[in-house]
Amino acid sequence: MPVRSRIPAALLALAVSIAGFGVAAAPAAAAVTSRGVTIPDFYTPPAALPTANGALVRTEPLPLALSLPGINSSLPGSATRIMYRSTDSNGNPVAVTGAYLEPAADWTGPGSRPLVVLAPGTMGQGDQCSTSLALQYPLVLGANGGQTTVSIGYEILAMYQLLAKGLAVVQTDYPGLGTTDRLHPYVNRVDEGHAVLDAARAAKALPNTSITAKSVVGLYGYSQGGGAVASAAELQSSYAPDVALKATYSGAPPADLVKVTEAIDGTELVGALGWSVNGFLQTDPDLQAVADRYLSDAGQAALKDLSTMCVGDALFGYAFKRSTSWTRTGQSLADVIEAEPSLRSFIDQQFIGARKPTGVVRVATGVADNLVPHGQARTMAVDWCRLGANVVYAPILLPSVGDPLLNHFGPLLADQGTAVAWLNDRLAGWPAVTNCVTMPIQP
Template sequence: MSRKRTTSSSGLPASVSRSTTRPAEVTGRRDARPGRRVLAGVLAGAVCACLPALPASAATTEPVVSRGVTIPAFYTPPTELPGANGALVRTEALPLGLSIPGLDGRPMPGTATRLMYRSTDSTGQPVAVTGAYIEPSAAWKGPGPRPLVALASGTMGQGDQCAPSFALQNPLTLNGDTVSVGYEALAIYRLLATGAAVVVTDYVGLGTTDRLHTYVNRVDQAHALLDAARAARSVPGASVTAASRTGLYGYSQGGGASAAAAELQPSYAPDVPLAGTYAGAPPADLTSVMKGIDGSALAGALAWSISGFAQADPDLRAVVDANINATGKAALADASTMCVGDALFGYGFTKSSKWTTSGKTMGEIIAADSRAQAALDKQRIGALKPAGPVRLATGVQDDIVPHAQARQLAVDWCRKGAQVTYDAINLPNLGDKILTNHLVPLITDQGDAVSWLTDRLSGKAATSNCWSMPIQP
């Protein structure tokens, strides 16, 4: 029988089971299409949150359907995982949705492989993660073997159909229930044009059908990204080797992932030869970021954060259980199957005060509870010195992933003696809480980010402007 996502008393999608169908209680209509299931107990809290999660080895015999999108069987983890982090579980050819034939017969910008590999989550348990490796058509013209860029995508959503590797094959998904746009393709293709190979992680629980995506979990994201770099070396036909210089690249959620990976690389993956890291608009301080996204166009991301952390941390789960109301229960369950496009339409500009029994925001509730605040503080990026040079860029008007907390990360790293290039992207205010202040720097800084990382992959030394910290811009 197929797994079915149920909920705790808080209405959180419990990890004892997994389904990604839209609840009729939320939509107000019956969905009779084959493969769809109604979320049981969304408002009744049928399953106790204290039940253990299914192991990553759990498997289904029926396809998982997420908001009308059938998740390929490839994304269902096997009953057993390899013993080493970064070891491949399986691979298959991945047709790129945006690709053209090259003059030499090879597709441009490259040949893609879908992959599943082993990683370790924040609780120390083995977990299957999916992603994609792209062997570029362009030749590498720099010194040494072809380098590798491990790319962490920006926010895609929490439904399995939102996985970045899925978006590479389906750049635009519009089916009435799901709105998914593969916006990271531009950065990926620009990196491939330099001759560097690219490996993309889907993160823990995004795509893989056995668990909920642990959105912005510092350790989960870092491990998934570093293990993707390890896995790329074993992809059949890949030209990268253990000696290939490796760069990390990410913006927004991806910026947090690449920043955390740079911090954890020395202890978790010293075998990854890290040459440089680009961290754009990283959510380093989630307490600050929660305030930024609450009531914004991206308010649905707050639901993803709450669901993901409450699943993994008993203290946060207890606080959510005690404070969430019926509307909040339904919203968290519904949002947990959404992509970012769905969330913009479904929960844009929603305030979390509507989800709580007290009428306080989730940020206020967490700030007032020492257990919850301590749990969130464990997610803070900046407590460790990153390996290798880092370029950290953030828009000065960014009010979704606030500029001040991203800049503070640069200050924290500089104080630890890190080699940091900090770039404050000085644009005018393009609209409060509507995502423009956050998204425009993604595009305007991309060329500089790719050039900076290409220089690191070529072995060129990086400069640092830590001397300017902590002077305010």
């Protein structure tokens, strides 16, 4: 399976910020690099981790590339890079990185300033793709030995809108995205849900912030992030009952990976299938026998290549390819899932919608989204309603533009302001009325 590589310092490393065009310093000997980008030493976990989930491992000031001087502090606020302990789906301790952002804006609602955990959308699987690194370098470029990389920190927009409301924000990078000890277990329900909840714990453990023990918590995520926060809302009662979760915004969640696999194959984002398989093989090594039976040399090479790629790289390198080109038999990955009970069982365990979430959840999905299909996201909301959850279902009525990636990305932009305002109102104490009763007549 793909592993992280350690490459000598003489290889080229370049990380460019669109604010200031900063260039990363030359790497030290044996520095960890990914596709020519040097990963800061901060992201290498120590040999031993704390015993408590959410416990801080290390912190450092994080310079925000996109900030302005203010009267009392920089705008939209100040940031701290964090590493904290979480637990993976196998029950093992794992180091996770992220960032806490202290807003310059005052909180105008009642009580203590709330905390929002932002779970990023798909960034890739290379360590250079992490969202906390993107806060410092919104545009990351790298080149090495014929490999190139480009990563854009698009989640900055949502974070800064939340900060403008006076909400404190902590974002998680998820396990293995930034941290150099493992691959990112892409769309692993438990790993991501735990990382989201433990990010809230880690933020509250930071000294000298404006959040308090009484600060309520909200979750925000779209696409991969929408699945991560949906999972976290389901897991809160059993895994993190101490996290005072009040409201969740889950946009375009990949709740049913079987249906998502079928939809993504052959689109611009087919590389995400490789990230999924890489993560599955890391989590359950017994699946390697299945992979060996089906994956061709081309398929094995694609998985290795994708393991260090960001979204931009996957778009340039694999857009519109089909997974049939990765198998010995010419079967698609969806066909392999159907044919192999052990693989199907593993993926069925990733299903989101079978457990009642804590707090009120706004599930938003574009009706024309055929990348992370609208139907399976709506089904998650229906399943939650049947469990008696407090669900606000919000279909985003945008026309299809004929391109799956744009059909998926359009609702992110169209709904973002509404989603931030909705979450802010819930954290301020304004009630939300579930619309489960009217869901049968909604698209």
